[in-house]
Amino acid sequence: MTTDRTTTPATGPDETRFALSCDGITKAFQGVRAVNGATFDVPEGLVTALIGPNGAGKTTVVNILSGSMTCDSGTEHIGGTDVTNWPSYRIARLGLMRTFQLSRELGGLTVLENLLVAAPDQAGESMVNVFFRPSAVRRQERENVARALDILETYGLFHLRDNRASDLSGGQKKLLEISRAVMASPKVLLLDEPMAGVNPALIERIGGYILDLKAAGVTVLMIEHNLSVVERICDHVIVLAEGQTLATGKLSDLRENEEVVQAYLGEVIDASTHG
Amino acid sequence: MSNIWYYVFTLVFFLFDYFILAMGLNIQYGETGILNFAYIGFVAVGSYVTGALALPSSVGTGQHYILGLGLPFPVNLILGGLASCGLAVVVALISLRRLRTDYLAMVLISLSLVLYDICNNFVPLFNGADGLYNVPEPFAGVLKLTTNSFIPFFAAVTGVIAALLWWVMSRITRSPQGRTFRAIRDDEVVAAALGKDVFRNQLKSMLIGSFYAGVGGGLIIQFSGSFNPTAWLPGETFVVFAVLIVGGVGNNVGMLVGSLVVETLLIHLPAFLPAIPGHPGLIEYFDSVLIGILLMAMLWFRPQGIVPERVRRALSLGAPANLVAGRGEAPGSAPGRPVPVEIATADAQGEK
Ligand SMILES: Nc1ncnc2c1ncn2[C@@H]1O[C@H](COP(=O)(O)OP(=O)(O)OP(=O)(O)O)[C@@H](O)[C@H]1O
Ligand SMILES: [Mg+2]
Numbered sequence: 263m264t265t266d267r268t269t270t271p272a273t274g275p276d277e278t279r280f281a282l283s284c285d286g287i288t289k290a291f292q293g294v295r296a297v298n299g300a301t302f303d304v305p306e307g308l309v310t311a312l313i314g315p316n317g318a319g320k321t322t323v324v325n326i327l328s329g330s331m332t333c334d335s336g337t338e339h340i341g342g343t344d345v346t347n348w349p350s351y352r353i354a355r356l357g358l359m360r361t362f363q364l365s366r367e368l369g370g371l372t373v374l375e376n377l378l379v380a381a382p383d384q385a386g387e388s389m390v391n392v393f394f395r396p397s398a399v400r401r402q403e404r405e406n407v408a409r410a411l412d413i414l415e416t417y418g419l420f421h422l423r424d425n426r427a428s429d430l431s432g433g434q435k436k437l438l439e440i441s442r443a444v445m446a447s448p449k450v451l452l453l454d455e456p457m458a459g460v461n462p463a464l465i466e467r468i469g470g471y472i473l474d475l476k477a478a479g480v481t482v483l484m485i486e487h488n489l490s491v492v493e494r495i496c497d498h499v500i501v502l503a504e505g506q507t508l509a510t511g512k513l514s515d516l517r518e519n520e521e522v523v524q525a526y527l528g529e530v531i532d533a534s535t536h537g
Numbered sequence: 538m539s540n541i542w543y544y545v546f547t548l549v550f551f552l553f554d555y556f557i558l559a560m561g562l563n564i565q566y567g568e569t570g571i572l573n574f575a576y577i578g579f580v581a582v583g584s585y586v587t588g589a590l591a592l593p594s595s596v597g598t599g600q601h602y603i604l605g606l607g608l609p610f611p612v613n614l615i616l617g618g619l620a621s622c623g624l625a626v627v628v629a630l631i632s633l634r635r636l637r638t639d640y641l642a643m644v645l646i647s648l649s650l651v652l653y654d655i656c657n658n659f660v661p662l663f664n665g666a667d668g669l670y671n672v673p674e675p676f677a678g679v680l681k682l683t684t685n686s687f688i689p690f691f692a693a694v695t696g697v698i699a700a701l702l703w704w705v706m707s708r709i710t711r712s713p714q715g716r717t718f719r720a721i722r723d724d725e726v727v728a729a730a731l732g733k734d735v736f737r738n739q740l741k742s743m744l745i746g747s748f749y750a751g752v753g754g755g756l757i758i759q760f761s762g763s764f765n766p767t768a769w770l771p772g773e774t775f776v777v778f779a780v781l782i783v784g785g786v787g788n789n790v791g792m793l794v795g796s797l798v799v800e801t802l803l804i805h806l807p808a809f810l811p812a813i814p815g816h817p818g819l820i821e822y823f824d825s826v827l828i829g830i831l832l833m834a835m836l837w838f839r840p841q842g843i844v845p846e847r848v849r850r851a852l853s854l855g856a857p858a859n860l861v862a863g864r865g866e867a868p869g870s871a872p873g874r875p876v877p878v879e880i881a882t883a884d885a886q887g888e889k
Binding site for chain 1: 708713716719722727733735787848849851854
């Protein structure tokens with residue numbers, strides 16, 4: 263399956279490097295093509311939006327890129343490594359973290375423990391270390407706890423640290439998803455609608471967090487329906503429609519693109535200008 | 538020693554033994570979420586192997602069994618535990634990697650039935666329906682205990698082993714390894730997305746739990762000197778589950794409490810009660826009725842069990858007190874950091 267790129271791919275200036283690329287990704291569910299040759303590159307160190315109508319296959323693409331799902335065909339590269347259909351734990355260990363559209367907290371664990379689980383390279387996950395190097399395990403655990411508490415403070419969840427994650431509100435769970443991913447010190451972060459269903463003040467805060475992550479050198483790919491958010495925090499936009507990459511580029515350029523406007527932007531622009 | 542003490546120490550033995558068995562099932566189900574409906578099969582393998590290793594060569598004993606090495610206690614017991622681990626590896630490789638929890642549970646029920654049929658019918662393995670008997674008492678040559686002094690002695694030995702295994706298990710469940718198990722229990726997909734090798738961790742959990750099952754089984758055959766298929770009908774798995782649910786899934790101390798309530802009080806104590814006049818043997822069937830009622834009552838009124846899973850708070854996880862005290866406590870005042878960008882939204886004003 264080949265795809266047409268209606269705009270030139272975002273090669274940008276020559277030195278632009280891509281943290282994540284996928285080429286010709288397809289995925290069918292019971293014969294229905296949810297993803298149909300999605301092809302795009304995610305530039306390193308920037309915030310990229312993945313937009314498109316409901317059911318366009320955005321979440322499915324994120325599932326495939328993060329290894330939560332395998333694809334039927336196509337390839338995926340992270341920083342030059344071919345990671346096509348790698349299991350998600352190996353992709354995660356390369357530094358790619360993702361959040362879920364419908365928050366998936368580890369409900370039986372506390373908020374703090376949710377973050378601690380995500381800490382990379384834990385000595386205490388080896389039985390040998392637990393019994394024969396307990397002081398090394400304890401030391402690392404103390405460091406991780408301190409870092410997790412810092413992150414919780416940054417994300418405004420500190421006061422909830424000892425609550426069971428299942429007891430959080432919807433918005434708090436969204437914050438937990440992001441802070442848990444941040445705990446893993448990701449190089450690439452895939453956010454599936456991080457601002458869906460949260461109040462406008464929190465939308466602002468989350469936008470701020472995302473820009474902070476960018477400033478810290480994290481590459482972000484976020485699915486987002488709110489175009490005013492996309493306009494303000496995303497450097498680059500990928501439009502997905504019916505499982506294909508319809509266009510990539512700056513949002514302002516995409517607004518000029520007939521096809522994109524017809525497939526997706528039209529109504530939204532109308533709604534936001536007249537609404 | 539009077540009969541009453543004989544009974545009491547038998548109860549004490551089963552209290553400790555089911556404590557061990559419940560800890561093993563708890564790490565699999567309570568901590569990692571593996572619904573091991575074949576658990577009693579792992580207990581049986583440990584029991585048979587422990588017994589067959591303690592027995593001398595089968596020639597001339599009138600029994601048929603493999604191994605027959607005459608190994609001393611506790612070498613045979615440890616090998617019995619490892620034999621259960623061997624079964625766990627086979628089961629894990631065949632089914633754990635491919636199947637979701639509910640399908641895995643069905644496969645494990647079938648496995649339990651198949652194991653049962655094999656042991657019950659294939660005489661050369663562990664003497665078929667007759668099972669193993671005349672298993673030498675541990676330390677028989679050294680201590681020369683009478684039957685009556687052996688029972689309290691071995692109940693105490695089992696208590697020591699249970700305490701040791703409890704210490705080991707607490708270390709595991711308190712460690713980051715235990716936390717990773719619980720993460721997998723709560724959501725495998727999330728755990729994998731956070732970099733956890735789910736299969737590897739489930740395999741570890743299966744191995745730990747199976748070792749406990751095997752040792753618990755081995756202690757049974759060493760205590761009673763015999764073990765046969767009537768001792769491990771596949772439904773026995775649910776007695777261990779009942780211990781778990783009553784005691785409190787995910788809590789090691791709960792396992793001891795559950796063992797006391799279910800195993801000691803409900804299963805074994807009625808057997809020592811006087812028979813109901815005119816209905817000999819009836820009372821022995823009461824245990825399953827009582828367990829059923831208790832399980833329903835627990836799930837209805839106290840699903841977290843008598844001793845619920847601990848909430849592991851920041852301070853108990855090693856957070857320095859000064860790190861926790863006095864910051865971020867007022868969520869309204871200053872949650873986090875200043876927001877660097879303004880994202881104008883049409884209706885944002887009302888919120889600020
Ligand atoms: N596990 C699944 N089984 C069957 N069909 C699926 C599955 N996941 C997604 N689909 C289908 O694939 C298509 C794309 O779904 P996807 O969730 O990727 O859309 P999306 O772009 O994220 O939409 P939204 O903006 O509403 O979140 C939809 O038609 C959906 O019904
Ligand atoms: Mg989606």
